[in-house]
Amino acid sequence: MSDFNFSLLCGETGPLTTSSRPDRLRLSMEGLTPILGVGEQVLAGTKVAVGNGPDKGDLHAPLAGTILELEPHSMFIEMGSGGKLAPVTPCVEGGDPLRQWLKSMGMDVGALYKASTLIINGVPPEPGISAFEPLLRDYRKTLELGLETIRKVIEPTKMFLVAAKGNRANAFANCTVAHVPPVYPNGLDPLVYKAILKQEVLPGSRPKNATILSVRELYAVGRVMETGRPVTETVMTIGGQNRLVRVGTPVGLLAAEAGVQVQPGDRAVLGGPLRGLAAVNLEQGVDKDTYGLTLMRREAGFETTDNFCLGCGACERHCPARIMPGMISRCAEFKQFERAEAYHIHSCMECGLCGYWCTAQRPLLQYIRLAKYELALLAGAHAPDTPPDDKLKEQTGDTPC
Numbered sequence: 001m002s003d004f005n006f007s008l009l010c011g012e013t014g015p016l017t018t019s020s021r022p023d024r025l026r027l028s029m030e031g032l033t034p035i036l037g038v039g040e041q042v043l044a045g046t047k048v049a050v051g052n053g054p055d056k057g058d059l060h061a062p063l064a065g066t067i068l069e070l071e072p073h074s075m076f077i078e079m080g081s082g083g084k085l086a087p088v089t090p091c092v093e094g095g096d097p098l099r100q101w102l103k104s105m106g107m108d109v110g111a112l113y114k115a116s117t118l119i120i121n122g123v124p125p126e127p128g129i130s131a132f133e134p135l136l137r138d139y140r141k142t143l144e145l146g147l148e149t150i151r152k153v154i155e156p157t158k159m160f161l162v163a164a165k166g167n168r169a170n171a172f173a174n175c176t177v178a179h180v181p182p183v184y185p186n187g188l189d190p191l192v193y194k195a196i197l198k199q200e201v202l203p204g205s206r207p208k209n210a211t212i213l214s215v216r217e218l219y220a221v222g223r224v225m226e227t228g229r230p231v232t233e234t235v236m237t238i239g240g241q242n243r244l245v246r247v248g249t250p251v252g253l254l255a256a257e258a259g260v261q262v263q264p265g266d267r268a269v270l271g272g273p274l275r276g277l278a279a280v281n282l283e284q285g286v287d288k289d290t291y292g293l294t295l296m297r298r299e300a301g302f303e304t305t306d307n308f309c310l311g312c313g314a315c316e317r318h319c320p321a322r323i324m325p326g327m328i329s330r331c332a333e334f335k336q337f338e339r340a341e342a343y344h345i346h347s348c349m350e351c352g353l354c355g356y357w358c359t360a361q362r363p364l365l366q367y368i369r370l371a372k373y374e375l376a377l378l379a380g381a382h383a384p385d386t387p388p389d390d391k392l393k394e395q396t397g398d399t400p401c
């Protein structure tokens, strides 16, 4: 792993292509309440679940079919005959009515609030993810429509398009183009905020004066406005190719389409190599916010261990949040979750660098995510949908591929 490339440069990428029509879909129900049950027929665009809370977007069936299974965490739909719902007329209002309409059309709207500065993040989130490149090059009209729409909610006075230096960043609308060095983790939202606002923002928090959306989110809003149809696709990088993929498409189908053979012991990771989540199995479907599929070969030496922390400090030296991942992992390991707060766990932006550099190959990011999950339970902030044991298993790998 020592020759891993942290560069965020994309180079010239091919056009965005549409992934094949799957014969089945497995939709994640995380953060959603289903409104249809087993045996019901759906058309493409039928709403199948509503988002819990004020920010989570509703979920719609990407294709026509029949719901065959409904579990606490997923809905399985077998594709069948049937068409698509007629498009709806886009909302012409601004402010909260538009925000609510976008939520009902499947957009997560947590970043849509009034702020004086709007930042469009066009920096690849992880090495090897280039999905922003064809969007910025070939879908400018869609992006401009998306921007025009969200401006009616955010009402910014300043707008920035942020790109990695050396990648494409043609200005659109009235955005000022800004650059960050093309090295991971500079594309993560807290670091982009820091580069533009010159102030640090707690990961996941809402600064009063600014908000941030990715180019992918802007594209999704533009598509909803262009087509009058809900969000049922995600833009992903798979094996260096950028594809438009229907939400719920099983990981195994995407790997096969990309000509990738998944061998026993390999891990299929939803996202990129540093902060992605290992798929539970090859039938797991992709989500609206899945931006990549990365295959980690068994022989690549990414195995984590339950070794003790050596106290060597290597993780601290690479942590962009300047916290102590080793100490936090020890708190999680011994179920001392509240003690992790004394080590500023909430400043962690989940970049995964500590785990990458850990001398003892401890699963540091997974420990941190587990501790955050347990702290959220303790705070009663929300009831996470996945039981902790499943969550840890999911995040530490063990993909039965």
Ligand code: SF4
Binding pocket: 315, 318, 319, 320, 321, 322, 323, 324, 325, 347, 348, 349, 350, 351, 352, 353, 354, 355, 364, 365, 368
């Ligand atoms: S994942 Fe690790 S290195 Fe990255 S911010 Fe969190 S503690 Fe620091």
Ligand code: SF4
Binding pocket: 308, 309, 310, 311, 312, 313, 314, 315, 316, 325, 326, 327, 329, 357, 358, 359, 360, 361, 362, 364
């Ligand atoms: S790099 Fe690993 S072994 Fe070293 S202090 Fe951090 S957690 Fe402990």
